[in-house]
Amino acid sequence: MNATTVPLYQAKAEFFRMLGHPVRIRVLELLRDGPLPVRDLLAAIQIEPSNLSQQLAVLRRSGIVSATRESSTVVYELAGGDVAELLRAARRILTVMLAGQQDLLAQLNDSGTEAAAP
Structure with a gap:
């Protein structure tokens, strides 16, 4: 095993850690029914926009959600x-x-x- 290879159990642990935030879980539950713009996610979750943005960035970096821009609106969906x-x-x-x-x-x-x- 080389230095960059991560054991599967460790990769799984990292994946579940990424999911281990209530806002991230709520976002995923909301996106289960289809793509949503950020404003709808904010209305449903009722947290500070900066907090939601931070959690969405974690989900985006992990590849579990994707984002598209439609004019001035960013729409998220499950990957x-x-x-x-x-x-x-x-x-x-x-x-x-x-x-x-x-x-x-x-x-x-x-x-x-x-x-x-x-």
């Missing part, structure tokens, strides 16, 4: 359909994880009421 599938997979995984937590919480609540019974 590929795999990103939308990744978001759907994350939703499925979280649903299972949270359901498991709900089950555990119900068990804890049940065991607490059993201990309090005379």
